Amino acid sequence: MAFGSKEPKTNVVTWQNQGPDDIIYASPFDDLRTLTSVTVPEHAVALFVRDGKLEGALSPGRHMITTNNIPWLTKLYQLALGYKETPFKVNIVFISQKMFNGKWGIRGMIKAAQGYEVPVTLMSNGEFQFRISDVAVFYTQILGGMSNYSTGNVNSLMKSFINEQITQQLAQQYYMDVLQNLEKASTTTKILIDPYFQQRGIELLSLKINEVSTTEEEKAKIFEYLQFSSANGESFKRYEVMDRMADAIGDSQGGAAMGAGMMLFPQMYQQLNQQPAQNAQAQVTKVMCSYCGGLNTYPYKFCGECGKPSPQMQQQQPPAQPAPAPAQPAPSGGAPGAFKRCPYCGEDLSMLKKTPKFCPYCSEELS
Secondary structure, three states, X not given: OOOOOOOOXXXXXXXXXXXXXXXXXXXXXXXXXXXXXXXXXXXXXXXXXXXXXXXXXXXXXXEEOOOOOOOOHHHHHHHOOOOOOOOEEOXXXXXXXXXXXXXXXXXXXXXXXXXXXXXXXXXXXXXXXXEEOOHHHHHHHOHHHOOOOOHHHHHHHHHHHHHHHHHXXXXXXXXXXXXXXXXXXXXXXXXXXXXXXXXXXXXXXXXXXXXXXXXXHHHHHHHHHXXXXXXXXXXXXXXXXXXXXXXHHHHOOOHHHHHHHHHHHHHHHHHHHHXXXXXXXXXXXXXXXXXXXXXXXXXXXXXXXXXXEOHHHHHHOOOOOOOOOOOOXXXXXXXXXXXXXXXXXXXXXXXXOOOOOEXXXXXXXXX
């Protein structure tokens, strides 16, 4: 409401037709007479403004304008010397200190998820509650630059201000964190923006994020990233391969090709599931036993084929003393000292032309 109304002058100033959602009201009368009655509603404050400067304030109740009960009016009287009918000109602005509800809605950018720092579009809306806690600061920071005081203008400014603050603070968080816990995100955001409201004489009583969303394309990208980075990422990759193969078969000509491709899906999926295990097996190192040539998984202690210790075990343990050779009966029909098998290691020696002095397999003396 603009000041300087041409309505008849009055000795009674009050907030006319105050509604439950009205934040501010400016009296249309700027000529204040002596002994004028100013009635301030409950939960409101009346500000006296002259030439854009805040001169004083009145608390709730009925006040008679005299210099005796309002000392700061003396200065206004002195400034108004020379006026006959009207002692001074002053504007009276009423400000409600009740709790008010507001709605907000933003469109900005936010980081997708931890480890996926790509910014995505953020669309969000919610509600907030506030009250004017310091009317002097509120007038200086908010109302001082207004040419027309009205609840509509204040609401528009408040919505613009809170949208700006929420956009800036949500941009420092992660989309998935906010989406998964709206209550925690609401509390965090309120704590972050509360100091900016206090600096303007406003107490932010509550802030609620009702909904967050992004574009369908960016939703798909975030979902794909989370699937690939999760513990089940391998399964998702195999699914993606099959999905692409299904698309390729579906695009081919002829229903027979499609039917054959669908029949092959279980086999392909089984092979894809087995592939990581096969690759792991291929990477296992096998070493040959120096005694019997059997293959053993590295590292090993004793050969699985002959029971002999591995080279590593031989380095750790002192060589075992050979057991005394059991008495062997002389083979019938052969020369003394001839053996068909080594009495120590049991290896076949019958293919040799004659018994060697030492066994070629275990190096034990035979003669």
